[in-house]
Amino acid sequence: MSEGVEWALHSILNLAWAGPEHAVSAARLAAYYDLPPAYLNKQLQALVRAGLVSSGSGPRGGFRLARRLEDITLMDVVAAVEGPEEAFRCAGIRLRAPRGRPHEDGPVPEPAEDCQIHQAMREAELVWRRELAGRTLADVRDRVERVSPGVPRRARRWFAAARTTS
Amino acid sequence: MSEGVEWALHSILNLAWAGPEHAVSAARLAAYYDLPPAYLNKQLQALVRAGLVSSGSGPRGGFRLARRLEDITLMDVVAAVEGPEEAFRCAGIRLRAPRGRPHEDGPVPEPAEDCQIHQAMREAELVWRRELAGRTLADVRDRVERVSPGVPRRARRWFAAARTTS
Numbered sequence: 001m002s003e004g005v006e007w008a009l010h011s012i013l014n015l016a017w018a019g020p021e022h023a024v025s026a027a028r029l030a031a032y033y034d035l036p037p038a039y040l041n042k043q044l045q046a047l048v049r050a051g052l053v054s055s056g057s058g059p060r061g062g063f064r065l066a067r068r069l070e071d072i073t074l075m076d077v078v079a080a081v082e083g084p085e086e087a088f089r090c091a092g093i094r095l096r097a098p099r100g101r102p103h104e105d106g107p108v109p110e111p112a113e114d115c116q117i118h119q120a121m122r123e124a125e126l127v128w129r130r131e132l133a134g135r136t137l138a139d140v141r142d143r144v145e146r147v148s149p150g151v152p153r154r155a156r157r158w159f160a161a162a163r164t165t166s
Numbered sequence: 167m168s169e170g171v172e173w174a175l176h177s178i179l180n181l182a183w184a185g186p187e188h189a190v191s192a193a194r195l196a197a198y199y200d201l202p203p204a205y206l207n208k209q210l211q212a213l214v215r216a217g218l219v220s221s222g223s224g225p226r227g228g229f230r231l232a233r234r235l236e237d238i239t240l241m242d243v244v245a246a247v248e249g250p251e252e253a254f255r256c257a258g259i260r261l262r263a264p265r266g267r268p269h270e271d272g273p274v275p276e277p278a279e280d281c282q283i284h285q286a287m288r289e290a291e292l293v294w295r296r297e298l299a300g301r302t303l304a305d306v307r308d309r310v311e312r313v314s315p316g317v318p319r320r321a322r323r324w325f326a327a328a329r330t331t332s
Contacts, residue, residue, distance in 0.1 A: 001253045001254050001255055002255070003255050003257055005254065005255070005287075006254070006255060006256055006257060006259060006283070006284075007259065009283045009287075010259060010260060010283060013283075032263055032264065033259040033260070033262045033263060034259075034262045035259065074286060074287065074290060087167045087253060088167050088171065088172070089167055089168070089169050089171070089172060090172055091169055091172060093172060093173065093176060093199040093200075093201065094176060094199070096199045096200045097198055097199060097317075097320065097321070098198065098320065098324050099320075114313070114314075116306050116309040116310045116313060116314075117172070117175045117176060117179075117306055118172075119309075120240060120301050120305065120306050120309070121171075121175075121240065121298075123297075123301075124240060124294060124297035124298045124301065125294065127293055127294060127297045128290060128291065128293060128294030128297070131289075131290035131293045131294070132287075132290045135286055135289075135290065139286065140282050140283055140286050143282040143285075143286070144282045147280070147282065148280075148282075151263075154263065154264065154265075155263070158264050
């Protein structure tokens with residue numbers, strides 16, 4: 001999984017703490033963690049394409065949450081940033097195996113979808129995806145606010161200061 | 167996940183079908199799927215280090231299973247090839263956030279281990295790992311032998327032919 005997932009998850013929480021009424025630029029979101037703005041912008045655009053975040057241009061432009069944190073799951077963010085590919089990469093090497101003797105060995109290898117290795121790996125991965133889909137960013141926010149109440153306060157103040165100075 | 171996981175899983179099944187009494191060279195295992203032998207050898211060495219496969223040198227050398235398929239899980243193979251790293255990469259960017267005002271915001275950010283995003287991602291991933299650890303290569307072999315009985319037969323014959331001609 002790319003580092004973009006970590007960046008996107010933290011940025012979504014920061015957008016929530018900055019407040020839904022305020023748009024925040026990619027540069028400002030990046031500055032909070034000292035990240036490269038152009039690369040963070042790429043992740044933010046992926047979140048926009050996935051409908052998790054909206055973007056506006058102009059002097060008051062920037063990024064805002066397009067959904068409530070209750071409606072954004074960890075799976076939404078992973079899928080937005082990483083794409084729909086499975087973690088297990090199946091190149092279907094099985095289809096390159098030597099062909100047998102048709103009458104003794106039955107039909108030639110079936111399509112990769114029927115590969116039992118692929119299926120077993122996919123079944124395990126689906127359990128993971130279901131788990132990610134069962135956790136919302138609101139759950140994570142609530143945990144942060146309970147365990148480290150200074151973190152949201154600090155973020156809120158920092159992004160508010162950006163608005164008055166820029 | 168690298169393509170090496172797919173290669174390693176198939177090669178382990180092929181070693182089982184070739185028979186525990188016969189060592190198979192990396193070149194021969196690679197030829198079965200037309201894979202680059204040096205790169206497959208790298209994966210096989212990782213399986214040796216993990217204790218899943220044993221290797222011997224000399225004219226009768228090669229690779230054999232070091233455990234029964236009942237004692238090799240999907241997790242064993244993923245960990246051997248991919249290493250112990252979590253799929254979710256946490257670079258701890260959270261620790262680079264601006265420091266707050268100590269009296270108002272509480273202590274500075276805690277170590278990355280306490281990051282709620284990291285914890286939520288890790289919890290979901292542990293469910294996946296438990297799932298992988300609950301499936302053995304014997305389960306996969308049984309499914310292949312039931313669904314595609316020609317596949318094991320073909321592999322067994324092909325690796326046996328290699329022994330008589332080399």
